[in-house]
Amino acid sequence: MAVGNLEFIKSASGTTVSSLSVTDCFSADYDVYQVVIDNDNAGNNDLYIRVINNSGTVISTGSKYDYANLELNASTGFTQNKNAGFNEFRGIGYQALEGAGTIATFYNPYVSSSYTFATSQTASMYTTSSYFRGGKSIGVYKNADTITGLEINAPSSNFSYINVSVYGVK
Amino acid sequence: MPLGAARFGLLGGVADLGKLELIETQTISSDLANFTTLYESTYNVHLLTLTDLKTTTQTEFGLRVSDDNGTTYETTPYQFANQRGSAGGTFDERKSTVQQSIRLGGDVTTATNSVLNGYVYIYNAGDSTKYTFTTSHITFQFGTNYYMEFGSGVYATASTINALQIGQGILGAFSSGTISAYGIAES
Numbered sequence: 001m002a003v004g005n006l007e008f009i010k011s012a013s014g015t016t017v018s019s020l021s022v023t024d025c026f027s028a029d030y031d032v033y034q035v036v037i038d039n040d041n042a043g044n045n046d047l048y049i050r051v052i053n054n055s056g057t058v059i060s061t062g063s064k065y066d067y068a069n070l071e072l073n074a075s076t077g078f079t080q081n082k083n084a085g086f087n088e089f090r091g092i093g094y095q096a097l098e099g100a101g102t103i104a105t106f107y108n109p110y111v112s113s114s115y116t117f118a119t120s121q122t123a124s125m126y127t128t129s130s131y132f133r134g135g136k137s138i139g140v141y142k143n144a145d146t147i148t149g150l151e152i153n154a155p156s157s158n159f160s161y162i163n164v165s166v167y168g169v170k
Numbered sequence: 171m172p173l174g175a176a177r178f179g180l181l182g183g184v185a186d187l188g189k190l191e192l193i194e195t196q197t198i199s200s201d202l203a204n205f206t207t208l209y210e211s212t213y214n215v216h217l218l219t220l221t222d223l224k225t226t227t228q229t230e231f232g233l234r235v236s237d238d239n240g241t242t243y244e245t246t247p248y249q250f251a252n253q254r255g256s257a258g259g260t261f262d263e264r265k266s267t268v269q270q271s272i273r274l275g276g277d278v279t280t281a282t283n284s285v286l287n288g289y290v291y292i293y294n295a296g297d298s299t300k301y302t303f304t305t306s307h308i309t310f311q312f313g314t315n316y317y318m319e320f321g322s323g324v325y326a327t328a329s330t331i332n333a334l335q336i337g338q339g340i341l342g343a344f345s346s347g348t349i350s351a352y353g354i355a356e357s
Contacts, residue, residue, distance in 0.1 A: 006190045036214075038293065070253060072252065072253055072322060074249040074250060074265045075249075075267050078253065098301055099300045099301050100303070101294060101303035121291070121305035121306075121307070122322065123293070123304060123322035125249075125303075125324050125326060132249035132322075132326070133251060133322070134322020134323070135322070136253070167354070
């Protein structure tokens, strides 16, 4: 195995689905992970992302998520989106009719004594010609437990396709 | 490790799944940086690292794409949206739906330590059915003032992108600097 590199862990994909779970992608082997999200969706909304613990439970209650992101629009003003004590991350990536590319970095998800932090950058195109938006986001899952996966949700309409690849940073 | 060996996943006889693989490094002197080999059918995501880029005049840096192996670089349709911020206190929006390149960051000047550093991710270059997206994060000296600029861009045509060009302004040769292109391998 290479040392000092990105190491592919797994990928997951779906078509015509409203949600995709990427299970058992975080482990004791790495502290930092790069997650590449490639998706296409008829809606124009944030991706809603929740963590999955080592019991296989999707954490969707308990107000354990904080996030803040800046939405960068090519044709209108930029906007801030943020929440403290929420039940999911919003804006780590976007839905978009003409596709979207996202790289998110997750820190310490598997470390049971640590919160799970996230940073991300994303680019998306809602319609063919008129709505390009990017995003820069931070988030924290404020519970010190063992996180092993992610659930990625499309809040408006299904994903036409979604592909998620997870890499460990060695 | 040679790129070819890396791509075929052989390292000491053990399957080596997924990594950041160096495609090419260019050290520029009074030229554009043209990357005409991307192995776009192998990599869905590319990474460019920009090190100590200097301009010949006060201007920004930008990126263009090519679908004919660098014979020509597209001048439309690009869109971008960036947030620029100064350590001196001013943050502002940099955006366009009509500029003939994807803006990465600037202004950089010709002052001694006025250089630009940063990185760019490129998504879907090898997929003929998808738009090509970028995200970037840049840090630079604007004369004696320190700035950062982050944001995103798109080449809004579904096509196979097989070459990339980095330059100053929109879009010309720059004074000097080093740019490396990497592919993120999934297998």
